Amino acid sequence: MASLNVRAALLSVSFLILALGLWEMATQPPEAQTGLTEYEMLMGGVEQESRVPPPSAVIKLAWAELSDPFYDAGANDKGIGIQLAYSVYRVLTGYLAAMAIALPVGFLIGMSPLMYKALNPYIQVLRPISPLAWMPLALFIIQDSDASAIFVIFICSIWPMLLNTAFGVANVRQDWVNVARTHELGPLRTAITVILPAAAPTILTGMRISIGIAWLVIVAAEMLVGGTGIGYYVWNEWNNLDLASVIFSILMIGVVGMLLDLALGKAQKLVEYKE
Amino acid sequence: MSKSFLEVDGLSKVYPDGQGGELTVFEDIRFALEKGEFVCIIGHSGCGKSTILNVLAGLDEASAGNVVMNGKEIKGPGLERGVVFQNYSLLPWKTTLNNIVFAVRARWPEWSKEKVKEHSERYLKMVGLDHALNRKPSQLSGGMRQRVSIARAFATQPELLLLDEPFGALDALTRGVIQDELVKIWEETRQTVFMITHDVDEAILLSDRIFLMSNGPNARIAESVKVDIPHPRARATIFQNPAYHKTRDYLVDFLVNRSGSALPEKDGTPKIVEPAKGVAQSTPASADSETESESETAARAVNA
Numbered sequence: 124m125a126s127l128n129v130r131a132a133l134l135s136v137s138f139l140i141l142a143l144g145l146w147e148m149a150t151q152p153p154e155a156q157t158g159l160t161e162y163e164m165l166m167g168g169v170e171q172e173s174r175v176p177p178p179s180a181v182i183k184l185a186w187a188e189l190s191d192p193f194y195d196a197g198a199n200d201k202g203i204g205i206q207l208a209y210s211v212y213r214v215l216t217g218y219l220a221a222m223a224i225a226l227p228v229g230f231l232i233g234m235s236p237l238m239y240k241a242l243n244p245y246i247q248v249l250r251p252i253s254p255l256a257w258m259p260l261a262l263f264i265i266q267d268s269d270a271s272a273i274f275v276i277f278i279c280s281i282w283p284m285l286l287n288t289a290f291g292v293a294n295v296r297q298d299w300v301n302v303a304r305t306h307e308l309g310p311l312r313t314a315i316t317v318i319l320p321a322a323a324p325t326i327l328t329g330m331r332i333s334i335g336i337a338w339l340v341i342v343a344a345e346m347l348v349g350g351t352g353i354g355y356y357v358w359n360e361w362n363n364l365d366l367a368s369v370i371f372s373i374l375m376i377g378v379v380g381m382l383l384d385l386a387l388g389k390a391q392k393l394v395e396y397k398e
Numbered sequence: 399m400s401k402s403f404l405e406v407d408g409l410s411k412v413y414p415d416g417q418g419g420e421l422t423v424f425e426d427i428r429f430a431l432e433k434g435e436f437v438c439i440i441g442h443s444g445c446g447k448s449t450i451l452n453v454l455a456g457l458d459e460a461s462a463g464n465v466v467m468n469g470k471e472i473k474g475p476g477l478e479r480g481v482v483f484q485n486y487s488l489l490p491w492k493t494t495l496n497n498i499v500f501a502v503r504a505r506w507p508e509w510s511k512e513k514v515k516e517h518s519e520r521y522l523k524m525v526g527l528d529h530a531l532n533r534k535p536s537q538l539s540g541g542m543r544q545r546v547s548i549a550r551a552f553a554t555q556p557e558l559l560l561l562d563e564p565f566g567a568l569d570a571l572t573r574g575v576i577q578d579e580l581v582k583i584w585e586e587t588r589q590t591v592f593m594i595t596h597d598v599d600e601a602i603l604l605s606d607r608i609f610l611m612s613n614g615p616n617a618r619i620a621e622s623v624k625v626d627i628p629h630p631r632a633r634a635t636i637f638q639n640p641a642y643h644k645t646r647d648y649l650v651d652f653l654v655n656r657s658g659s660a661l662p663e664k665d666g667t668p669k670i671v672e673p674a675k676g677v678a679q680s681t682p683a684s685a686d687s688e689t690e691s692e693s694e695t696a697a698r699a700v701n702a
Contacts, residue, residue, distance in 0.1 A: 169589060212622055298487040299489060301483070302489065304456075304457060304474075305455060305456075305481050306504035306505070307475065307477050308504060318492045320489070321489075396534070397490060397536035
């Protein structure tokens with residue numbers, strides 16, 4: 124009897140083969156007609172009906188793109204690696220900026236019920252705003268499309284981090300705070316040596332949610348601001364009617380998003396503790 | 399009357415009762431502890447024992463009264479008072495050793511890393527945990543965790559140790575083993591200890607005096623019972639001492655029949671009781687050189 128992992132892997136691969144097979148069959152061009160009409164001959168034999176490319180075409184394209192991911196042949200022709208790098212750079216910049224604000228402010232409102240009550244109404248109003256709604260205002264004020272995209276990432280990733288930090292800090296077990304108090308630790312040392320490690324798993328959960336949202340939002344933001352990035356790439360290939368490239372880039376968005384999540388998942392493991 | 403090491407004067411705690419009124423949990427608590435004494439406090443649930451201990455620790459504030467230790471009023475927590483909590487309160491992300499190191503570094507920030515580590519390991523060895531230095535609290539049994547917690551409290555060498563029902567969550571066998579360890583450490587260090595317990599046998603085994611609290615609300619420390627059994631005591635042989643049974647009968651009678659109505663002296667200090675007075679002191683295991691400290695204990699009880 125094979126182990127659960129082996130069986131699961133086998134099943135996964137069979138699902139993939141089945142799905143790709145169905146997709147390939149569903150997208151075959153119809154049988155060639157007995158002869159080309161005069162019009163078709165004039166059009167160079169190209170069939171009129173456009174269809175989703177078969178997986179074989181996508182895989183062929185993926186192979187070509189991934190074997191040279193960093194070529195740069197002008198504004199509208201950059202390798203997939205370059206486009207993804209732009210997107211990751213924007214996500215990380217906005218995300219780190221959000222962290223720099225969310226963690227200290229989260230600590231503050233987690234430790235002070237007064238600050239929590241004072242700031243909570245603003246947080247509740249600002250939090251449900253779609254990050255893209257900020258885009259026009261950001262473009263007007265910042266006057267730079269790249270920085271505006273980064274701002275949108277900042278504003279969308281700040282809330283889960285802020286709220287989870289505040290929640291984690293506010294719910295540190297009173298016993299542990301008492302341990303710090305009976306050992307005469309000052310507020311700063313208590314925050315660093317007791318509250319931070321105690322709240323770290325909750326904070327990391329917030330950071331993991333944030334990176335996921337940031338990666339969702341960057342694609343839409345780049346479709347709007349254009350120029351570079353994976354979001355722009357998808358939209359550009361749609362305008363080129365290159366559906367194979369569109370499908371390929373969708374898959375790449377998924378893969379990079381998964382890698383970002385895995386990285387945060389690893390970090391989460393590091394700070395976890397069992398009571 | 400000379401000043402005692404710790405003096406508790408007129409302590410009371412009032413909570414709002416949730417219906418606009420007030421509820422006085424305990425009132426006019428007065429007692430004194432001498433240096434090196436081991437005192438247990440027993441009372442039914444709801445009499446406010448834990449609150450008294452938390453006030454001594456500086457973690458809670460009394461509604462009235464004050465606590466003076468070494469001539470200084472206690473305001474807020476401090477390293478000269480160590481606390482062992484019922485639920486251990488170890489930091490779960492730190493190893494056993496680092497939980498102790500954390501406390502020792504807070505106590506002596508000027509010590510070198512090696513000195514801190516060496517000191518911490520010594521106290522873990524005292525509770526028999528030198529094999530589990532690098533394990534996390536979640537990998538330890540309840541009894542082992544409480545040992546770490548006790549080692550942490552003793553390692554900072556506080557002037558007053560406060561133990562809040564330290565064995566309450568442990569099974570009877572484990573409890574016995576750790577009681578023995580506590581006896582052993584205490585014999586070595588002779589710290590001043592104030593401990594809450596629900597267990598009459600535990601109180602007799604460990605303490606010089608036992609405070610008996612009347613029931614809440616408006617609970618008081620009604621009596622101070624002297625335990626007239628010489629140190630060092632051992633759990634296995636203490637039953638053979640006739641004073642043990644006298645004391646035990648007295649405590650059980652108080653808790654079962656009299657805790658509802660018992661009152662302290664008119665001046666608010668607990669009534670001093672010596673249930674085993676005149677009983678011959680002959681414990682086979684410990685009929686040795688302890689007579690001197692025994693008379694000291696007696697003198698203390700009279701002074702208090």
